[in-house]
Amino acid sequence: MDSDWHTITVEIPFATAKHASIAKQVIEVDSELQPQAVKRELLVEDDKLIATFHTLTVRLARLTLNAFLENVDLVVRTIEQFSEEADKKRPGIQ
Numbered sequence: 001m002d003s004d005w006h007t008i009t010v011e012i013p014f015a016t017a018k019h020a021s022i023a024k025q026v027i028e029v030d031s032e033l034q035p036q037a038v039k040r041e042l043l044v045e046d047d048k049l050i051a052t053f054h055t056l057t058v059r060l061a062r063l064t065l066n067a068f069l070e071n072v073d074l075v076v077r078t079i080e081q082f083s084e085e086a087d088k089k090r091p092g093i094q
Contacts, residue, residue: 005039005054006061012049012072019083020049023075027068038064 014020024042027049032038039054051068055061 005056006058007052007054008061008065009050009052010065010068012051014047014049014076014079017044017047019079020044020047022079023049023072026075027071030071032064034060040064040068 012020012023014023021044024044028042032040037056037060041052043050049072053061053064053068055064
């Protein structure tokens with residue numbers, strides 16, 4: 001990667017490795033809107049989703065990270081609502 005690129009790496013912990021994997025699968029479906037200016041790498045290590053972004057500008061780094069975190073938030077809330085573990089916590093659901 002050229003030295004003109006800005007790099008951000010974030011590690012998002014999940015309750016389980018399965019949840020981290022689900023998040024990766026959901027998020028990686030959407031490609032970056034500016035693939036010539038933003039490169040994204042997603043991987044799962046144990047129960048963590050690790051995202052690395054390489055951007056041409058600091059502004060793009062901020063915008064890309066904000067959008068990614070919004071997606072992670074949506075995935076986490078969806079998992080909380082619909083996962084098997086969530087069902088076990090609700091009384092009356094078998």
